[in-house]
Amino acid sequence: MTDLAPQAAPQSAAESVADAGAGRSRWSAEEWRRRVELAACYRLIARYGLTDLVYTHISARVPGRHDQFLINGYGLLFEEITASSLVKIDLEGKPVEDSNWDVNPAGFTIHSAVHQVRHDAECVVHTHTVAGMAVAAQQEGLLPLNQMSMQFHGRLAYHDYEGIALDLDERGRLQRDLGDQPCMILRNHGLLTVGSSVAEGFSLMYYLNKACELQVAALAGGRPVTLPAPEVCAHAAAQFDVGTPTAGQLEWRALLRRLDREEPDYKS
Template sequence: MKPRSVREQVSAEEWAARVDLAACYRLVARMGWTDLIYTHISMRVPGPEHHFLINPYGLMFDEVTASSLVKVDLDGKIVMETPYSFNPAGFTIHSAVHAAREDALCVLHTHTAAGMAVAAQKGGLLPISQHAMRFYNRVSYHDYEGIALDLDERERLVADLGDTYAMILRNHGLLTCGRSVAEAFTIMFYLQKACEAQIAAMSSGAELAMVPPEVAEHAARQFERGGEKSANRPWEALLRTLDREDAGYRD
């Protein structure tokens, strides 16, 4: 008898989450935000169990599919049969956020050049571009402690994250979370753009034009009015692009 597919073994809600997460992996690859097979995006599985989905260790992001995602619990145990394993460093960071934040349904972590460059700067993200304004006093920081393999780092990481949706991991990279895959991806898109703009502006050697604090705060509040819904429109457009060019992520 033919073995049941992953789709046949999970709820409709979990399958929808798997498709969204697989799409996010493909989009991150298209954006050039990958670091070979490293870094991670995770998604909380809908339902009462504290399970989440993460990428199969060894696959490139443009190879990830809805069926290949690995389901694990907060103790790092794989809870659904799979031929794949997962990266323990990814488990440390992502399990910490998922356990501490009920609203963090999706967590996205990158090692981009611009993100690492800003993470290496003592002043962090500066209010010098419109993209950066949405993070004014709304981005957190976590000091580097080495490769994220030590489980006791989780407590310090989530304490530093607080109630923010964007974090700069000093000397490491960027992290965003959201109430949906769409929101986590959109926040990362703008955080990445803000970092790219900062590095480009600083590399010119010209004096930087700093926005007054009251204006930066006003702009940040303007961005907040859009809420989670502001992520859905670009996300739907991105999915249409993926479906036109390669819908294999849905497998």
């Protein structure tokens, strides 16, 4: 399911990655670290099957800036993305440095909407997973069917579908509907998470999608389901705050160790 077809065939992935050797000296140490983190996130989204070929996006704010963010080049598979291949753009979607890649206009609309107003949004993750799109099409949205879904109790916004996100006027409505929540279901579309770090953005998406997978499985069983009382859901959500105060950092460090062993080129 695509957002928009590329306007032109960009340089091949192999050619783009070949330019990486000179990349590290082009950016500050802080930006390079952010690029490495974001490239790792793309690789992990691919590894866990949360991709839609070359579509959907993960963005990260350029350190020290509220008007620039990094995003994937339009046409790269997530498994190909490296720290140096990420594209730096401003809040109007214009590149702020030379790149071999264009940016998907629909991806720019959604991510720039968040980065414009949420200065806590260091990372924004958007996916089109089967489970996420399935729950996005269900009238009741995400149900508190299990402990994993209760993590999102009271922390999940909803945005009605308006078509492919090419209309910049939609940004205001996305901002209104998201508010200060960390996660949003884009109805009839997919999932979106907002992290105070790249690690948190990934962790929220991994578990939000897992909650959607569990809901699809439970409802497919064809038997009545049980829903805990609202006060139990609120209690469980509060327990997640106490029990997981690291905002995804614990699992993130473990996942980076795996990437360093198996896909170290993400750092190039």
